[in-house]
Amino acid sequence: MKRNTAQRSAVLRVFERISRPLGPPEVLAAARADVPGLGIATVYRHLNALVEAGQLTTVQMGGEPSRYELVGKGHHHHFRCRTCEQVFEVAGCPGNLEPLVPEGFELEGHEVVLHGQCPACRKPPAGRRGRKSR
Amino acid sequence: MKRNTAQRSAVLRVFERISRPLGPPEVLAAARADVPGLGIATVYRHLNALVEAGQLTTVQMGGEPSRYELVGKGHHHHFRCRTCEQVFEVAGCPGNLEPLVPEGFELEGHEVVLHGQCPACRKPPAGRRGRKSR
């Protein structure tokens, strides 16, 4: 998956346009704006290849299908809206988690996921708010 | 799923014996010690019913199939060993995460997952150590 095909650049462009973790169906829908006949299998192939190539990382939220985002955004965490199920980036980090690590374990990394309501879903639904869209 | 059948108690007993989040195949294997003919579908049905009944909670780790644990252990987090892929409980909590929450979002809950090596996998593999078992 190294050639510069229309499909490959369409997939990459989606992530440059939308700055939050996206699932394969979202990527497919957005990339079809550029490549109408695009198939879901090709999306999966490129997502996997781009992760392999270090250009994307996976963002896994409990039980839900994988989402992907561009690498190189520095250390950050995520906020998942319980209503619309979208995932947003969170800049900060709780800091040193070593104190939590039980005896004998070796800490190599961590993840923090916040749950709650995004600005749109926080207000009573109106217009295009609070719809499950993914 | 309310009758006191051998299958139901076998599933529950597994969680009383093993105090870490378990996936359906693990539960099946362990419960078959009590009920040899146990089927995976019955395990799923009981896991779902026990979650519904508030006796179990699901623990979702990125992309992997759901794991389950007994409720009533108080607020805690998890540590996932990158080698053996087992998930362990972590007693502490980083504390107030409000400062991380972006403007306009409303925080309702959070999750923290630590990654690294468990005591067994930290040492060079020997005996039954560091095997992927799940």
Add this chain to the structure above:
DNA sequence: ATAGATGCAAAGGGTTTGCACTTGA
């Protein structure tokens, strides 16, 4: 006795793969 529970196998949903066709280099 009988509604609820079980096991098996088939069905579902998301992801991957085989294959013939298309296309970038």
Add this chain to the structure above:
DNA sequence: TCAAGTGCAAACCCTTTGCATCTAT
């Protein structure tokens, strides 16, 4: 040119469901 990439459909894996049988009450 021609190997890499693509789309489609079939295959896969995990989970759920339909159904005939079994069992706790």
